[in-house]
Amino acid sequence: MFVARAYVPDFRRPDQRARGEWPYTIPAVARLLDEGLEFTRPVTILVGDNGSGKSTIVEAIAEGFRLDSHGGRASALRGRPDRTKTPLGEVMLLDTTAAGARMLAGPRLKKRGFFLRAETAFSMTENLGGTLGYWDADTAAMSHGEGYLEVFNHIFAAPGFYVLDEPEAPLSFTASLRLVALMHELAQTGAQVVCATHSPILASLPGADVIQLDEDGFHRTTWDELTLVDHWRRCLNNPDTYLRHLTAEDDPA
Template structure:
């Protein structure tokens, strides 16, 4: 592993938690208690607005990954987006391997931040660019383009952060990503992923952290609210749909 925890130094902690993002319970908990990484693959699972994307974005920034999504911070000619509010104060506790990688030359840094918001434009613009993927992903479907990114950019031992990578994936493609993340964990890589997908969260050996109004809590896959909701819906969709659509 490369990162063993995330924390906010006491000198950076806010005096007033009534401003975003500190109004988010999960963010406030990380500020006060920190977040420990105990497994090579970690999932943050929660509903929209729970704070999981805010957390993974700041974690990616803490490892000096491109805030727009992509590899280690690069001179791309695009506008400097700066850091997010949480990214400005969040610090990472690195392992010896992580410290060596961060201190080494940029080209030797192995990491990638995939965020659903920008991944579609990446598939159109980076196919064939040296250091990225060979396929012309502009000619592929979104799902095929995502899989091309995964196969090319998530293959060496490194630190990989993903924000809702399932957004373009079918059921079978999601299973392929499960296999890839499992293999990454066994190869010495580390993955931190925010997801809505019960398929991804079922990756064998992963640490699953449920994010919500309660803050953060570790949970078994079978006990996740996400899994319970999908299970009830798939067993009886009419029980939900009759309240939403007219007969």
């Protein structure tokens, strides 16, 4: 593993006025501010509804490990200026393991890591195929899901620190299972993955540290106890219990 903890030191903590503003009003971010977030296993899965702070936290983690905050590799230099850090990224620090410290201190081309950023993932698959240091395949000529899997197959080729923000977006059921297998294989090599997801499939990865983000902040749980899994089970068993109040006005009866 490369990162043991994400935290905000006392000297960087925002004042009370700032804590009344986004993103510190998000319960999960507020808890991270107060207590930090420890990483105890090679794969950490952050699960929560829209607005729960998943993307806010993983983007700050990527920034803390000096990954390309546009979305991309740790060693990326593509001639553009650095993005202004996010508010959480400005104050958050990472406690790295010895391996993480060595990687950050080493030569740029020896760094192994990748940030899949939800907002820029599609343009990456469209534009980076064939670019030196990325992947050889023409992902622009593939379906969105096929392009994603090609990217994953390439970037997961070596142990490193990988941060994924909702990577399931373009993936089918079977492709999601393949991504679970890829992450599991990657974890066996000594790599570390932090993944924010809405997918009950990705959250089921064997051995993952599953953390639910909700109105109480965040807490560790099991796949079976995730609110997400409970809702999917209920909906798939009986969709009408969820849909009838949404579609009643269109019912000709």
